[in-house]
Amino acid sequence: MPERKFMMAVLDDQWRGRNVLKMPETIDIGILLLRRPRLTDIDAIFEYGSDQQVSYYADWKRLTDKTSLESRLISRDEAWMDGTEYNWVITEKVNDTAIGGLSCTIQDGKAEIGYLLNRKYWNRGYTTDVVKKVIGILVNDACVKSVWATCDKDNAGSIRVLEKSGMKREKLLKKFRVRPNISEKPRDAYLYIYRAV
Numbered sequence: 001m002p003e004r005k006f007m008m009a010v011l012d013d014q015w016r017g018r019n020v021l022k023m024p025e026t027i028d029i030g031i032l033l034l035r036r037p038r039l040t041d042i043d044a045i046f047e048y049g050s051d052q053q054v055s056y057y058a059d060w061k062r063l064t065d066k067t068s069l070e071s072r073l074i075s076r077d078e079a080w081m082d083g084t085e086y087n088w089v090i091t092e093k094v095n096d097t098a099i100g101g102l103s104c105t106i107q108d109g110k111a112e113i114g115y116l117l118n119r120k121y122w123n124r125g126y127t128t129d130v131v132k133k134v135i136g137i138l139v140n141d142a143c144v145k146s147v148w149a150t151c152d153k154d155n156a157g158s159i160r161v162l163e164k165s166g167m168k169r170e171k172l173l174k175k176f177r178v179r180p181n182i183s184e185k186p187r188d189a190y191l192y193i194y195r196a197v
């Protein structure tokens with residue numbers, strides 16, 4: 001009963017009644033809507049998570065089957081309730097299908113973001129619109145002082161998104177992270193930061 005397990009996580013948190021920062025569950029961005037993932041998104045998430053190009057620079061192994069996705073979505077639901085990590089899927093309002101995702105963790109007034117998008121939708125400005133909107137919410141509503149992201153130093157599309165979103169390259173991080181779909185050796189990455197004025 002996967003949907004039931006998912007609901008249990010939601011209800012359980014309400015009973016615990018903890019005081020955590022609540023980010024908006026939906027974010028309206030013109031033709032796009034960010035919303036919390038559902039178990040019914042598994043096929044759509046698998047489509048981009050198993051794509052060789054989408055997962056190329058990821059710090060996780062390309063998905064090869066859907067079996068781990070249910071537990072991943074349940075743990076994301078729990079992380080949302082704990083306030084440890086917020087995950088949204090990116091959807092086109094017209095059909096509500098998950099075409100990508102954005103994650104965010106907030107600690108000590110600093111937020112880290114990460115994102116990915118189904119390759120069919122690349123180069124339409126979608127991710128830049130999403131990142132700009134989320135930075136605005138983090139800085140203006142959640143009162144974070146800075147928003148940061150890292151990306152592989154060869155990930156030209158992501159670098160462009162970060163720069164178009166107003167983030168500044170602050171540092172080259174040598175041997176920062178393993179990208180297991182490329183090699184087992186840690187690779188250099190850039191640190192980008194948006195600082196609230």
Ligand SMILES: CC(C)(COP(=O)(O)OP(=O)(O)OC[C@H]1O[C@@H](n2cnc3c(N)ncnc32)[C@H](O)[C@@H]1OP(=O)(O)O)[C@@H](O)C(=O)NCCC(=O)NCCS
Pocket residue numbers: 053054055056057058114115116117118121122123124125126127128129150151152155156157158160161
């Ligand atoms: C990075 C990613 C999210 C970008 O999404 P997107 O919606 O296509 O991004 P946008 O359309 O807002 O902007 C992409 C920009 O990168 C540019 N770009 C894309 N590929 C490029 C490449 N190989 N070299 C140079 N520029 C590139 C586009 O031309 C565009 O810039 P422009 O508007 O100046 O023309 C998407 O490519 C993706 O999912 N990649 C795989 C996952 C990933 O790398 N995530 C980031 C981890 S840090």
